[in-house]
Amino acid sequence: MSSNNVRVRFAPSPTGGLHLGGVRTVLFNYLFARKNNGTFVLRIEDTDQGRYVPGAEEYIFDCLDWCGLTPDESLRKEGEYAPYRQSERKAIYKDYVERLLEQGHAYYAFDTPEELEKMRTDLKTPENPNPQYDAKVRGHMRNSLTLSEEETRALVLGGTPYVVRIKVPENETVTFTDIIRGEISNDTNLVDDKVLLKGDGMPTYHLAVVVDDYLMKITHAFRGEEWLPSAPIHILLWRYFGWEKDMPKWAHLPLILKPDGNGKLSKRDGDRLGFPVFAMDWKDPKSGEVTVGFREHGFLPEAFVNLLALLGWNPGTEQEIFSLEELGEIFSLERVHKGGAKFDYEKAKWFNHQHIQRADNDRLATLALPFYQKENINPDKAHLAKVIGMVKERVHLLSELPAQSRFFFEAPQTLDLDAFKSKWNEQKTAFFQTWMTQLDNTDLNHEALELSFGNLATEMGIKKGELMLPLRIMLVGGKFGPHVFDIVEMIGKEATKERIQFALSQL
RNA sequence: GGCGCGUUGGUCAAGGGGUUAAGACGCCUCCCUUUCACGGAGGAAUCACGGGUUCGAUUCCCGUACGUGCUACCA
Numbered sequence: 001m002s003s004n005n006v007r008v009r010f011a012p013s014p015t016g017g018l019h020l021g022g023v024r025t026v027l028f029n030y031l032f033a034r035k036n037n038g039t040f041v042l043r044i045e046d047t048d049q050g051r052y053v054p055g056a057e058e059y060i061f062d063c064l065d066w067c068g069l070t071p072d073e074s075l076r077k078e079g080e081y082a083p084y085r086q087s088e089r090k091a092i093y094k095d096y097v098e099r100l101l102e103q104g105h106a107y108y109a110f111d112t113p114e115e116l117e118k119m120r121t122d123l124k125t126p127e128n129p130n131p132q133y134d135a136k137v138r139g140h141m142r143n144s145l146t147l148s149e150e151e152t153r154a155l156v157l158g159g160t161p162y163v164v165r166i167k168v169p170e171n172e173t174v175t176f177t178d179i180i181r182g183e184i185s186n187d188t189n190l191v192d193d194k195v196l197l198k199g200d201g202m203p204t205y206h207l208a209v210v211v212d213d214y215l216m217k218i219t220h221a222f223r224g225e226e227w228l229p230s231a232p233i234h235i236l237l238w239r240y241f242g243w244e245k246d247m248p249k250w251a252h253l254p255l256i257l258k259p260d261g262n263g264k265l266s267k268r269d270g271d272r273l274g275f276p277v278f279a280m281d282w283k284d285p286k287s288g289e290v291t292v293g294f295r296e297h298g299f300l301p302e303a304f305v306n307l308l309a310l311l312g313w314n315p316g317t318e319q320e321i322f323s324l325e326e327l328g329e330i331f332s333l334e335r336v337h338k339g340g341a342k343f344d345y346e347k348a349k350w351f352n353h354q355h356i357q358r359a360d361n362d363r364l365a366t367l368a369l370p371f372y373q374k375e376n377i378n379p380d381k382a383h384l385a386k387v388i389g390m391v392k393e394r395v396h397l398l399s400e401l402p403a404q405s406r407f408f409f410e411a412p413q414t415l416d417l418d419a420f421k422s423k424w425n426e427q428k429t430a431f432f433q434t435w436m437t438q439l440d441n442t443d444l445n446h447e448a449l450e451l452s453f454g455n456l457a458t459e460m461g462i463k464k465g466e467l468m469l470p471l472r473i474m475l476v477g478g479k480f481g482p483h484v485f486d487i488v489e490m491i492g493k494e495a496t497k498e499r500i501q502f503a504l505s506q507l
Numbered sequence: 508g509g510c511g512c513g514u515u516g517g518u519c520a521a522g523g524g525g526u527u528a529a530g531a532c533g534c535c536u537c538c539c540u541u542u543c544a545c546g547g548a549g550g551a552a553u554c555a556c557g558g559g560u561u562c563g564a565u566u567c568c569c570g571u572a573c574g575u576g577c578u579a580c581c582a
């Protein structure tokens with residue numbers, strides 16, 4: 001399917017809800033793949049058994065499907081690079097670690113958590129509050145660099161827990177080119193000997209990402225900019241494995257920031273400010289706590305994708321509303337911003353509003369039905385589609401639809417009679433009673449209805465304008481909704497009469 | 508603390524040595540509409556600071572400030 005073998009991947013950890021920043025990373029991967037006729041791979045990074053959350057993997061697939069960002073290759077649609085779950089690739093990493101060990105680019109470390117802790121507290125000073133396991137300290141720790149070969153072998157064979165660390169060289173500058181940021185350099189003296197293989201035999205991200213990107217022939221690797229500081233580790237690994245010519249082109253994406261203040265947007269911010277952060281509802285299996293998602297909040301997937309695309313990227317034209325297909329044609333990494341973007345929920349809702357206006361009413365009816373059911377309204381699908389067509393221009397979220405259209409399905413519970421009560425009189429009561437009788441002989445279409453209404457008003461010497469608002473309140477309950485005679489046409493003569501009758505009895 | 512990365516209106520942002528510094532969201536005013544909304548027309552509001560380079564810097568360079576990220580056997 002690919003003409004130039006572009007392969008990109010998204011590699012989430014199945015640990016919980018899918019953050020909108022994660023979805024944007026997926027989106028940029030997906031768009032880049034589409035643009036370059038490449039392949040989008042989903043790989044599950046489940047190397048941390050302690051953080052594994054049941055259901056999270058399933059959830060990620062569901063979110064991507066909802067967004068329309070279904071991977072070309074994944075554990076559900078295997079290509080030639082299976083398995084796609086890192087926990088199932090455990091043996092593979094072990095082999096590559098051996099290579100590093102043999103070449104002296106990695107070493108065994110037997111330090112216990114307590115010893116590491118001691119090292120950190122002992123070396124901690126005001127100038128260096130976070131001592132690292134690096135060239136300066138590794139000579140004082142319990143590892144295969146300080147132990148003899150025999151001791152090391154005995155320890156390993158004897159089952160002593162160990163990790164494998166990369167041996168970061170001294171006095172080198174590691175440089176690479178980031179597609180978005182240009183050349184980036186790091187002094188190796190400032191990077192620590194990261195753990196590559198954990199005590200449980202699982203690789204850390206650092207090892208797994210390099211090995212898998214190589215094995216899965218990834219050509220372009222996109223991730224959040226929080227990964228920038230550890231990039232030199234990855235570059236070193238690519239070099240030590242002798243794969244540098246196959247190394248993917250890197251692009252570190254800007255962060256999505258919280259709307260107020262600064263910092264990365266977190267789920268907490270959404271809760272605090274009243275907007276979703278996850279793509280879809282996420283229920284924590286342990287606590288049972290549900291975190292609301294964009295979908296359940298009333299967003300259309302195409303709107304969600306559209307707003308995410310414009311967060312950190314722009315086409316350089318004035319167009320802002322795009323379909324996923326259009327985005328796939330014009331997306332380019334070169335136009336991705338360097339700086340983080342604050343998330344603006346108001347604008348997000350505007351995008352959704354725009355897409356709701358463009359969406360097909362039948363489809364909207366299907367998607368909006370759950371929101372009606374939640375409000376105990378169970379409309380017929382075809383009928384609902386018509387109603388939505390009449391009110392959709394006044395909602396930003398699908399979840400707002402029921403409140404905007406409830407009166408189409410049932411008489412309003414409460415009427416805002418105060419809106420016209422002070423100007424009410426017997427004559428107007430007489431008008432409505434007369435009009436109800438005339439209704440039977442009037443065609444059920446808004447033009448005929450309005451004409452009869454206007455004519456009667458003239459006959460009785462009342463300004464039509466003084467009767468319009470009362471009629472609206474009687475039918476709708478409040479000062480909102482589509483043109484009032486469209487509503488009469490929609491709900492029919494009987495319902496109209498009943499509502500007028502009821503309102504009159506309240507006056 | 509160290510290191511990395513960043514900085515155009517309140518927000519998203521275009522632009523890039525000489526411009527009236529686009530556009531969008533939001534906000535305000537008016538028009539349309541005998542409701543609300545949509546739509547239309549306007550308006551307020553921006554190049555973090557200091558040095559250079561230059562005839563000329565928002566744009567290039569260097570600092571400073573500020574912000575943010577990382578500094579785990581988490582990703």
